[in-house]
Amino acid sequence: MALCRGGFFASTDPLKRKRAVDDNRRAIEEAAELGTDKIILVCGADPAQPLEVSRRQIFEGISSILDDARTAKIKLAIEPLHPIFANDRSAINTLAQANDLAGLLNSEWVGVAVDVYHLWWDPSLEKEIERSGKNKSLLAFHISDWKTPTVDMLNDRGLMGEGCIPLRKIRSWVENAGFKGFIEVEIFSDLYWRQDQSQFLRKIISAYKEFA
């Protein structure tokens, strides 16, 4: 299992960038205490600066927590987010970029996370998953589905089978690339969060069995 609370390295404000590094160090400590082996990095972006500046700050941010990760034996998984979030959540928007960044950082403690919701549309996805596998850097796999219509970009994800993401195909790419970790269901959804949560859990289990 992974702790999903790292990242946010990009900002025009140097103080915020420093705070992000501190916060990531605490996340690494917490992950170690909780007995998990990785944290997921939502890398950050700031609409007040060019994407390439955010990307450089992300590289610098991850670089500065590498020693902490190594000491605590916690892996850092760079999660590319859908291009819809390039303005203010992540300047890393494709698996190719995440793989490139992991390559630049060149550490066994850095890898990538594949979330089908963010990446399903990308024609280079199969190739890039294969590349992550070869690099032994494929650290996490998140599933959900993309509904039509989608009424909220952040919190209107579907249960597996409710949308158009080719889940089984992407899962086969991930498994062919050697991934043996958990398949994590991540359905951010105002709709489902309003419902009875035990029932939601049963729906997730049933959808997982039928479609994932």
Added chain:
Amino acid sequence: MALCRGGFFASTDPLKRKRAVDDNRRAIEEAAELGTDKIILVCGADPAQPLEVSRRQIFEGISSILDDARTAKIKLAIEPLHPIFANDRSAINTLAQANDLAGLLNSEWVGVAVDVYHLWWDPSLEKEIERSGKNKSLLAFHISDWKTPTVDMLNDRGLMGEGCIPLRKIRSWVENAGFKGFIEVEIFSDLYWRQDQSQFLRKIISAYKEFA
């Protein structure tokens, strides 16, 4: 100027695909009557079928109107749409894909359209604009801006300068690639459409002068 009403070639329903081809033929005729020299293709996607099937249908759809385009001397501009629209509006989501498709179709009557709103996030954008230029296939350039926050994916675009798109930089890439056509302002916006339209036009002119 371009007529923006072609495309929508992808569907699970063969009848809809045939209707789309007929509709594109009419669009070519209308474009010729109106004295414009191109139509913009929003290529289509259908959440009920895999993206690669939609992509094949788009290739077939454009192929079947090529003779009409040649006869009427109307160019066909493939417009990649933001990946947010990969489910139901376009299975062509990057300029690389549009360039590849134009290359496959291999006709002087087929090219690509660059809309900054759809493409600004893509780290390969500069390279792909250069490629379009070398292929002499860069047919249209659309501008607007990406606001933070964006409340509606389709109709909440910003005036130039209101968002985070590096307009001048992308414009310089487009012009360096040899593009000499109109710069078309395309601000789909429920917010601005509700306002006085003469005032909106003045705002557009002012934003264009200051930021584009």
